[in-house]
Amino acid sequence: MANIYNLFKFLEDKEGIKIPLKVKIIYSPDTLTPDDLEVGGNIDLEGTPITSLPDGLKVEGYLYLKGSKITSLPDDLKVGGSLDLEDTPITSLPSGLKVEGYLDLGGTKITSLPDGLEVGGGLDLEGTPITSLPSGLKVGGYLDLQGTKITSLPDGLKVGGNLDLSYTPITSLPDGLKVRGSLDLENTPLSQKYTEPEIRKMIEGKGGEVKKDIYL
Numbered sequence: 001m002a003n004i005y006n007l008f009k010f011l012e013d014k015e016g017i018k019i020p021l022k023v024k025i026i027y028s029p030d031t032l033t034p035d036d037l038e039v040g041g042n043i044d045l046e047g048t049p050i051t052s053l054p055d056g057l058k059v060e061g062y063l064y065l066k067g068s069k070i071t072s073l074p075d076d077l078k079v080g081g082s083l084d085l086e087d088t089p090i091t092s093l094p095s096g097l098k099v100e101g102y103l104d105l106g107g108t109k110i111t112s113l114p115d116g117l118e119v120g121g122g123l124d125l126e127g128t129p130i131t132s133l134p135s136g137l138k139v140g141g142y143l144d145l146q147g148t149k150i151t152s153l154p155d156g157l158k159v160g161g162n163l164d165l166s167y168t169p170i171t172s173l174p175d176g177l178k179v180r181g182s183l184d185l186e187n188t189p190l191s192q193k194y195t196e197p198e199i200r201k202m203i204e205g206k207g208g209e210v211k212k213d214i215y216l
Contacts, residue, residue, distance in 0.1 A: 042081065045070075053077070062101060073097065082121060093117070102141060113137065122161060133157070142181065153177065165190070177202050 042061035048068050055074045062081030068088055075094040082101030091109045102121035108128055115134045122141035131149040142161035148168055155174045162181035171189045179202055185191045 066104070086124075106144075126164075146184075173202065179203050 039057075039059045039061070042064070043059055044062075044064040045068050046064055046066045050065075051069045051071050053070070053074055056076070057074055058078045058080075060080040062083070063079045064082075064084045065088055066084045066086045070085065070088045070090055072090065072092075073094050076096035077094060077098070079099045079101070082103070083099045084102075084104045085108055086104045087107040089109060090105075092112060093110070093114055095114050097114060098118055100120040102124065103119045104124045105128055106124045106126045110125065110128045110130055112130065112132070113134050116136040117134060118138045120140045122144070123139045124142075124144045125148055126144045126146045128148055130145075131151060133150070133154050135154045137154060137157060139158075140160040142164070143159045144162075144164045145168055146164045146166050150165070150168045150170050152170065152172060153174045156176040157174060158178045160180050162184065163179045164184040165188055166184045166186040168188055171193075173190065173194070181203075183199055183203055185194070185199070
């Protein structure tokens with residue numbers, strides 16, 4: 001199986017420098033090879049021309065692809081840290097994706113998420129054209145849907161941090177919704193539909209904050 005040493009040799013031959021194991025990787029290749037690559041540290045490909053990643057990729061740290069040309073991710077991609085896809089042209093995520101940290105999709109063209117997606121940290125979808133969320137979605141941190149086209153949420157959704165629905169056309173909240181942080185309904189049809197006590201029942205965390213058209 002190919003491993004991290006293959007990647008370091010590729011980089012050392014290309015750049016003429018020695019790269020120690022388990023350090024942050026910052027470089028600008030056109031492609032990332034080979035398949036079944038296991039990276040013990042982080043990968044930072046911000047702003048590079050890279051358009052795809054190898055099959056079987058596993059990254060123990062974060063995978064930073066902000067502003068790159070990435071158009072797709074391999075099935076069953078595993079990221080031990082955070083995955084940043086902000087401002088990339090990506091339109092969908094693969095099945096089996098696991099992200100232990102946050103997943104930033106802000107400014108992308110994402111229109112859907114795979115069923116059963118699990119994100120250990122926050123999930124940022126601000127300003128994307130997404131209109132619905134999949135069943136079985138698990139978000140350990142915040143869920144930012146500000147300015148999206150979201151009209152509904154899946155039943156039983158649980159959010160470990162704040163839930164931001166401001167400036168969306170959402171008209172109802174699902175049964176069993178639980179939010180451990182604040183719930184932001186500013187400039188939505190919901191801000192007039194629910195009373196503050198009704199909304200507070202959905203908030204699990206002590207000191208949770210409700211935001212409607214005004215701060216309550």
